[in-house]
Amino acid sequence: MLTKISPFLLCALCAAPACAADWSDTALGYRVGRHYAEPFNPSYIGKNIVSLTHVRGGAYGSDYVNLDVLKSDHVDSHATEAYLLYRHTFSLGERFGLTAGADFNWKNDPGYGSKKRMLVLGPTLKVPVNGLLNVSIYALWESNRPVGVTERYHYDTHPMLNAVWALPVESGWTFEGYMNYIAAKGLDEFGTQTSPELNIDAQLMYDFSNAVGMKPGRVKAGFEYQYWRNKFGNPHRIPGSTAKTPMLRAEYHF
Template identity: 35%
Template structure:
């Protein structure tokens, strides 16, 4: 997993691959450096998530255990003369179906309460058109801009497994020329380091192979509805990245989320980009590269819902 949200950006920021849960328009700010900026706080409830290695207690164990999650997110997006930046921090609280725990003194020890995870993400771009002062990286009708794209993911989770993901990505971002909204495609080389707290020392540090990674982000306004609605989402593909911390070969991972977003501020009191509400659906195949045919809880199909407040 390398992407945990939807785009927080509008067509004006379409060269970026910022990812957040309730996509919005960044507000213009009086600044000699930043062209515009948006900071938001959001909450979402994930109804039926799964975790690899956590089997179902009833029915088919391979299907995995249903785990509700409450998620608080803080994110910031901005644009400057030559590119964009996006920062996101998720704090995820699982139900007790995904118990917290630790590797000492016993591997099996659990606290009886749900696990807590922090997941941070950064994505940045440098615009080819802006750097060259030309339209050399635009193909009318196909691509608006081609940018250098780079970023990192960091996480920590207080389970016995004790995930400590450290991911770096770098590559190209293609801002496709669409009639409304935006559609961005990034093609990256990625390298992940992680931790497996279940296996004995000193084998807990895990280094995965370099592998291709693709991120697709879109935000399409639904003007035909007569409402301030948009369809926003992302798709993320991570190719096999070598062997995991148990020695098993990883497989291609696919993550997709689509949100239907309603601008409540615009609808109720004619102040757009203040408060959003959203509902969505998430599909995760071979979660974290685990083979869903062999590892319980490696396929996730869940609805989610939430709201976002834009504070700056």
């Protein structure tokens, strides 16, 4: 890599034996936007999001842990959400890995109140490019227990196609992001057929570390845009099921 990339992308990159020496990175992030969307809410939502990320790796693979804490404005009932994600990638050679992990979330909005649990397992392919491009296929075992549901509901096991990239653009700049295509997961907990969802999150980030007198890779900021169709598997006809969200993003690496 020509430049330092985000912790998530480093996790994917260092599934290969090239990262034989142990290493770790911890980062505090912040992003803000005013055009978030939530299913069944027809209005734009403002959110402030703080993230704490830790990633470490070695000869046999890597670990990635990320906690997002999201605070909505009045349009989303001033809701607070926490989303915890963990991934471990086992190295299976220079170009392949096996990734396993889990997602957990909790949100206190009165309309749905998500309490998601999800297990993830699948292979990862590292594509040889100038930078990083990883492609994975996962099986997802997802469940939830929202407001009005007395027992935890388990969706059908379903696949996800995931791509992660970090590509150098100019000196100090990287084009980073991910794409998730998630197949329909059967009926939801209310008996409605779910739809396939597409989530693309792209970032153009600049390393400001030299400008503030720090080592390269310490301070990054830039622009982010997320397109999320059929969010959480809700059909496109439902208001708020498609998000088109520009954001400002900043990261500090300890």
